[in-house]
Amino acid sequence: GIQVEQSPPDLILQEGANSTLRCNFSDSVNNLQWFHQNPWGQLINLFYIPSGTKQNGRLSATTVATERYSLLYISSSQTTDSGVYFCAVEGYSTLTFGKGTMLLVSP
Amino acid sequence: IAGITQAPTSQILAAGRRMTLRCTQDMRHNAMYWYRQDLGLGLRLIHYSNTAGTTGKGEVPDGYSVSRANTDDFPLTLASAVPSQTSVYFCASSESLNTEAFFGQGTRLTVV
Numbered sequence: 056g057i058q059v060e061q062s063p064p065d066l067i068l069q070e071g072a073n074s075t076l077r078c079n080f081s082d083s084v085n086n087l088q089w090f091h092q093n094p095w096g097q098l099i100n101l102f103y104i105p106s107g108t109k110q111n112g113r114l115s116a117t118t119v120a121t122e123r124y125s126l127l128y129i130s131s132s133q134t135t136d137s138g139v140y141f142c143a144v145e146g147y148s149t150l151t152f153g154k155g156t157m158l159l160v161s162p
Numbered sequence: 163i164a165g166i167t168q169a170p171t172s173q174i175l176a177a178g179r180r181m182t183l184r185c186t187q188d189m190r191h192n193a194m195y196w197y198r199q200d201l202g203l204g205l206r207l208i209h210y211s212n213t214a215g216t217t218g219k220g221e222v223p224d225g226y227s228v229s230r231a232n233t234d235d236f237p238l239t240l241a242s243a244v245p246s247q248t249s250v251y252f253c254a255s256s257e258s259l260n261t262e263a264f265f266g267q268g269t270r271l272t273v274v
Contacts, residue, residue: 096270097267097268098268100265148210150207151207153204
């Protein structure tokens, strides 16, 4: 199956800083999603982005399908951005998740 | 409010007991999924269903069964629970395969 690797595994930021999270995948994909799991465990959809670039407020994502990676940008981070960010990809059937990047934003 | 509802929210279960986790969606999505989330292992697919009446095995199906009698409901059954099935279980749905997936709030299951 498809392998999904996320980096970095952990990240600590001061409030207001910017960050880039990376997702590498091993094969062609039909679907790529970014999720935020908040401290209460809820999985929140951030982006559905099999290719191209999307922006939503302080967050943006870019997927370069031909080079098999996706980037999630967080600008002007806030404490509410803390949590785990997951990349999930779908090749032929179902979503495969990376192990996530745990982000802590301190005030 | 449209979405996915899981029940129960949490449960403590004696080993050897039978348990069914419920999942209902009202978005008329064709595809539904069950994942388990464990520390250090991320989310792993247990079973999925492309459409009502069909199911398929995911990465970690052993000890679990599912059914899809209609579009809205996708229950997950543990026939005889074991402590290694202690986990957080997430149900998800999508309009079809390869489209955006949405997740329920999760069920925290502890098998003792």
